Amino acid sequence: xxxxxxxxxxxxxxxxxGIYLGxxxxxDPKKLPNMLDGQPVPAFDLPPIKDRGTKxxxxxxxxxxxxxxNIFGSWCVACRTEHPYLMKLKQxxxxxxxxxDWREEDPDAGPRWLKRFGDPYTLVGxxxxxxxxxxxxxxxxxxxxxxxxKGIVRYKHIGPVNDAVWKEVLxxxxxxxxxxxxxxxGS
Amino acid sequence: MxxxxxxxxxxxxxxxxxxxxxxxxxxxxxxxxxxxxxDISKGLRCVVCQNQSIDDSDATLARDLRLLVRERxxxxxxxxxxxxxxxxxxxxxxxxxxxxxxxxxxxxxxxLAFVALALIAAFAFFRRQRRARTETAPxxxxxxxxxxxLDDLLKGxxx
Numbered sequence: 001x002x003x004x005x006x007x008x009x010x011x012x013x014x015x016x017x018g019i020y021l022g023x024x025x026x027x028d029p030k031k032l033p034n035m036l037d038g039q040p041v042p043a044f045d046l047p048p049i050k051d052r053g054t055k056x057x058x059x060x061x062x063x064x065x066x067x068x069x070n071i072f073g074s075w076c077v078a079c080r081t082e083h084p085y086l087m088k089l090k091q092x093x094x095x096x097x098x099x100x101d102w103r104e105e106d107p108d109a110g111p112r113w114l115k116r117f118g119d120p121y122t123l124v125g126x127x128x129x130x131x132x133x134x135x136x137x138x139x140x141x142x143x144x145x146x147x148x149x150k151g152i153v154r155y156k157h158i159g160p161v162n163d164a165v166w167k168e169v170l171x172x173x174x175x176x177x178x179x180x181x182x183x184x185x186g187s
Numbered sequence: 188m189x190x191x192x193x194x195x196x197x198x199x200x201x202x203x204x205x206x207x208x209x210x211x212x213x214x215x216x217x218x219x220x221x222x223x224x225x226d227i228s229k230g231l232r233c234v235v236c237q238n239q240s241i242d243d244s245d246a247t248l249a250r251d252l253r254l255l256v257r258e259r260x261x262x263x264x265x266x267x268x269x270x271x272x273x274x275x276x277x278x279x280x281x282x283x284x285x286x287x288x289x290x291x292x293x294x295x296x297x298x299l300a301f302v303a304l305a306l307i308a309a310f311a312f313f314r315r316q317r318r319a320r321t322e323t324a325p326x327x328x329x330x331x332x333x334x335x336x337l338d339d340l341l342k343g344x345x346x
Contacts, residue, residue, distance in 0.1 A: 013304075029237055033278050042276075103247055130251035137276035139234040139248070 034156035035137050041069075041151050042135035046125025049101050049110045057098055057125030062151045066177045068097045068170070069145040070121070070161075071133060074104060074113035076141040082160030086120035089166070095174055099124040102133050102141055146170060148177045208245050215257055224257045227269055231256070232281045240283055 036042065045058040062069070070086065072079040086097060099121035101110035110126065127133055136145060139158075146155040155173055157165055209228075215221040228242035235246040241253050252273065259269045273281055285291050329337065 032234065032280055035276055035278050103251075129254065130248060131255075133248075134251060134255055134273075134276060137278075139277070 030139065031158050032137065032139055034153070036145070036153040036156070039153055041145075041147055041153055042132070044125070044127075044132035044135055046100065046127050046132055049104075049114075049124050049126045050107055051111045052114075052119075052124060054123055057100065057123040059151065061098065061123055062147045064149060065096060066149055066174055067122075067147050068095055068161075069100065069136075069147060070097055071100045071102050071136070071138050071141050071143045073102045073141050074109040076102075078160050079142045080117070082142050082162070083117050083120070085160070085162055085166070087118045089161075090120040094166075094171070096122045098122055100127050100132050100136075101125065102127050102138070103130060104128055144170075146173055146177070148180070208243050208249070209253065210250065213250070213253055213257065215261065220257075220260050223266055224253070224260055227256050227260075227266055228253055230270070230283050231273055232283050234277055234281060 041059045041062050043059050045060075046056050048054055048056040072082075089095065089097065097120055101124055104110045104126070105128070107126070107128070110124075114121075114124075125132065130138075136143070137156075142160055144157045144161050145153050146157075148154050154177060155169070157169065161170065209225070215224060225242060229240050231241045231252065233239045233241045233244035233246055233249040233252075235248050236244050239249075241249040241256075256269055256273075259272065260266075264272075270282070279286055279291075285294055287295060
């Protein structure tokens with residue numbers, strides 16, 4: 001049998017396919033890549049939510065400081081889970097967090113939610129028609145974007161921010177970004 | 188009677204309008220623009236319910252994307268500009284038909300490669316079989332003794 005090794009080809013193909021498909025099984029199709037990574041924050045200019053007394057929230061507000069942009073909604077269960085941790089970050093003064101109140105059908109729902117559970121945000125914009133959410137490439141709430149001093153998106157976290165995410169990913173990144181001096185020599 | 192019943196049922200189903208996710212209020216006044224919007228929407232994946240197009244999906248985000256598509260078309264964007272914008276936000280994944288580029292070569296040519304492989308294997312297999320058949324030497328002729336024995340056996344079989 002001079003070509004005995006030929007018989008191992010199908011087995012080899014099967015194994016390679018199996019490995020690829022196996023890797024495929026471990027990927028979560030809900031986690032889309034961050035298309036904005038390293039790019040400026042998309043331009044948006046959202047009106048304020050009701051009864052908060054702050055101005056709205058626009059992309060130009062993101063220059064000058066390392067910030068988090070958190071997409072939430074009063075209808076979003078995972079946001080409710082995430083919320084106490086954002087409150088904790090606010091109390092610690094860890095990093096300014098801006099909120100995009102996404103897709104509220106009732107304009108009172110967002111403000112009511114924040115009144116009831118606390119308001120961890122510096123600025124909040126109302127985005128009932130997903131204008132900013134689509135510009136950010138958001139697929140579901142909550143999602144949190146880390147934006148550097150120059151207004152460049154540096155990281156996207158899908159799902160609730162919790163202690164593990166904060167300590168292992170966000171905080172180290174924020175520390176690193178804060179050490180980056182802006183080229184104009186500011187701060 | 189049965190025929191009539193069947194006919195009635197068939198007519199009933201034929202009369203049902205196709206289920207549409209597109210809300211009548213979303214539909215653009217300009218039929219040409221609306222047709223383009225529908226066309227684009229059919230090719231864009233709803234990122235919430237991932238195996239539906241935004242044209243099919245009832246998800247709110249799909250609706251907002253449909254509105255965005257229509258807004259951009261009304262503002263004068265070409266079909267390609269609209270699709271490129273959505274891809275720039277969500278990546279190639281939102282295209283229900285994957286684009287043709289280096290990263291997707293395996294996707295486009297993989298099936299062809301497997302068919303080719305199967306054809307090659309089949310060709311090699313049949314060629315070897317045929318060669319084996321022709322190469323088999325004819326059975327050696329029976330010796331006299333063997334022939335006699337065979338005749339005896341065949342004769343003896345009848346009784």
